[in-house]
Amino acid sequence: MRIKKNVNLKGNNTFGIDVSAKLFCEISSLKDLEKLVDSTEFIKNEKLVLGGGSNILFTKNVNALVIKNNLTGISQENLNEDTVLVKAAAGEDWHKLVLYCIENNLCGMENLSLIPGSVGAAPMQNIGAYGVEIKDIFHSLEAYNLKKKTIEIFDNKQCNFGYRDSIFKNEAKNNYLILNVTFILSKKQVLNTSYGAIEQELQQMGVTNPTIKDVSDAVIAIRTSKLPNPKEIGNAGSFFKNPVIEIALLNELKEIYPTIVSYKLNANQVKLAAGWLIEQCGWKGKQIGNCGVHNKQALVLVNNGNANGQEIYNLSTEIIKSVQEKFKVTLEREVNII
Numbered sequence: 286m287r288i289k290k291n292v293n294l295k296g297n298n299t300f301g302i303d304v305s306a307k308l309f310c311e312i313s314s315l316k317d318l319e320k321l322v323d324s325t326e327f328i329k330n331e332k333l334v335l336g337g338g339s340n341i342l343f344t345k346n347v348n349a350l351v352i353k354n355n356l357t358g359i360s361q362e363n364l365n366e367d368t369v370l371v372k373a374a375a376g377e378d379w380h381k382l383v384l385y386c387i388e389n390n391l392c393g394m395e396n397l398s399l400i401p402g403s404v405g406a407a408p409m410q411n412i413g414a415y416g417v418e419i420k421d422i423f424h425s426l427e428a429y430n431l432k433k434k435t436i437e438i439f440d441n442k443q444c445n446f447g448y449r450d451s452i453f454k455n456e457a458k459n460n461y462l463i464l465n466v467t468f469i470l471s472k473k474q475v476l477n478t479s480y481g482a483i484e485q486e487l488q489q490m491g492v493t494n495p496t497i498k499d500v501s502d503a504v505i506a507i508r509t510s511k512l513p514n515p516k517e518i519g520n521a522g523s524f525f526k527n528p529v530i531e532i533a534l535l536n537e538l539k540e541i542y543p544t545i546v547s548y549k550l551n552a553n554q555v556k557l558a559a560g561w562l563i564e565q566c567g568w569k570g571k572q573i574g575n576c577g578v579h580n581k582q583a584l585v586l587v588n589n590g591n592a593n594g595q596e597i598y599n600l601s602t603e604i605i606k607s608v609q610e611k612f613k614v615t616l617e618r619e620v621n622i623i
Contacts, residue, residue: 286310286311286312286313286316286317286320286321287310287311288308288309288310288321288324288326288350289308289309289310290307290308290309291305291306291307292305292306292308292309292351293305294306294309294335294338294343294347294351297335297338297351297353298338298339298341298342298343298521299337299338299339299401299515299519299520299521299522300341300342300343300515300519300520300521300588300592300594300597301515301519301588302342302343302519302588302592302593302594302597303593304343304345304346304347304594305346305347306333306346306347306349306350306351307330307346307347307348307349307350308326308330308349308350308351309350309351309353310326310350310351310352310353311353311355312352312353312354312355312356312376312462313355313356313357313376314356315356315429315464318429318462319434321352322431322434326350327350330349330350331348331349331350331459332349332350332351332352332431332459333347333349333350333351333352333459333623334352334354334459334461334462334463335351335352335353335354336354336375336376336402336403336405336406336409337378337379337401337402337403337406338402339401339402339403339406339515339521339522340402340406340410340521340522340619340620340621341521341620341621341622341623342521342594342597342598342620342621342622342623343594343623344593344594344595344598344622344623345594345595345623347623352462354375354376354403354405354462354463355376356374356375356376356377356405356464356465357374357376357377358373358374358377358465359371359372359373359374359377359382359385360372361389361391364469366472367471367472367473368469368470368471368472369389369391369469369470369471369472370424370467370468370469370470371385371386371391371467371468371470372465372466372467372468373404373465373466373467373468374404374464374465375403375404375405375462375463375464375465375466376403376404376405377403377404378403378404379397379400379401379402379403379404379406379407379412380398380399380400380401382394382404383395383397383398383399383501384398384501386468386470387497387498387501390472390474390497391470391471391472391497392470392471392472392473392474392475392476392497393417393421393422393468393469393470393471394417394422394468394470395476395497395498395500395501395504396414396415396416396417396477396480396483396500396504397412397413397414397415397417397419397504398501398504398505398508399504399505399508399509400412400414400522401515401522404465404466405462405463405466407419407466408423408426408444408446408451408453408463408466409451409453409454409463410449410450410451410454410619411444411446411447411448411449411450411451412449413449414504414508415477415480415483415504415507416477416479416480417477418446419446420441420444420446422468422469422470423441423444423446423466423468423469424440424441424467424468424469425438425439425440425441425466425467426438426439426444426463426464426465426466426467427439427463427464427465428453428461428462428463428464429461429462429463429464430460430461431459431460431461431462432460436464437461439452448526448527448529449526449619454621474496474497476495476497476500477500478495478500478503482507483500483503483504483507486503486504486506486507487499487500487503490502490503490506510581511581511582512579512581512582512585513579513581513585513587518587518588518589519587519588519589519590519592520579520585520586520587520588521586521620522585523559523584523585523619524584524585524586524601524618524619524620525559525563525584525601525604525605525616525617525618525619526559526616526617526618526619527548527556527557527558527559528556528557528559528562528614528615528616528617529550529554529555529556529557530554530555530557530614531553531554532552532553532554532555534613534614535547535555535557538612538613538614542565542612545557545561546558546561557614559584559608559616560582560583560584561583562608562611562612562614562616563578563583563584563604563608563616564583565611565612566604566607566608566611567607568583568604568607569583572589573596573600574592574596575588575589575590575591575592575593575596576588576589576592576596576597576600577589577600578600578604586600586601594623598622601618604616605618
């Protein structure tokens with residue numbers, strides 16, 4: 286464990302923003318972490334825990350100690366005849382874990398294939414895709430309390446999961462370093478293929494009796510066709526949350542925009558497709574300076590090579606403003622702004 290000064294973070298965020306951290310340290314074991322929290326640098330500085338850097342936008346240099354979580358390891362334990370607990374260290378690559386579960390015929394994660402980022406970031410964001418969210422398969426996690434220097438266990442309720450939200454993005458923000466996450470998965474293949482274009486993709490693949498691998502392959506194909514690879518063009522996936530509105534407002538909007546895309550949540554609320562709203566405002570494929578909106582998915586903002594974080598943030602502000610003016614709907618950023 287070594288604390289470095291003035292470390293460039295361009296390779297540690299998928300937007301590829303060229304900023305530096307005042308202090309930087311990589312944690313590969315609990316021993317490393319315990320040594321770090323006793324250091325003078327830790328005690329005297331603000332802290333920022335960094336995972337895969339796939340859901341963050343740096344708008345300035347980081348005047349803090351950045352802690353890179355590199356904890357690794359995956360294990361499983363039979364809970365009963367049909368159910369398995371899979372524990373993964375927080376530094377593991379998320380998609381690698383999904384593939385591990387598919388290879389071991391464990392059902393529940395396949396719809397979350399190819400989401401960039403680390404395992405530790407998954408419960409922080411309550412990541413989700415194609416009808417599945419982390420909270421649906423979450424069992425518990427262990428987190429190190431950076432103030433008390435103790436390990437605490439959080440169950441599903443204690444994580445206070447919301448839409449792309451959790452306790453770790455709010456009152457517990459930067460107070461904990463997640464050590465590992467345990468998921469509850471099934472040996473029975475109960476597939477969720479009704480959301481989005483999964484069924485259509487499976488038909489195109491010629492699959493009539495899909496397995497969890499088939500569902501994963503379909504999700505990967507869909508995501509690859511719509512979303513840019515962060516290794517090729519800087520981005521953080523979906524930049525905005527899908528807004529939730531009252532049905533009364535939806536009915537008003539339908540009179541003007543009959544093709545508006547919505548998903549019913551309950552008797553009073555619906556979720557709108559943020560990408561559709563942004564596209565209707567003319568942003569899809571639009572480029573401003575060094576950044577822009579992806580030409581295949583309006584939810585994705587991209588760094589064309591030399592953008593700084595403030596440029597991308599300003600672009601997102603203009604998008605929010607235009608959607609508000611046109612639809613009376615306020616978009617919320619999903620990406621963490623630093």
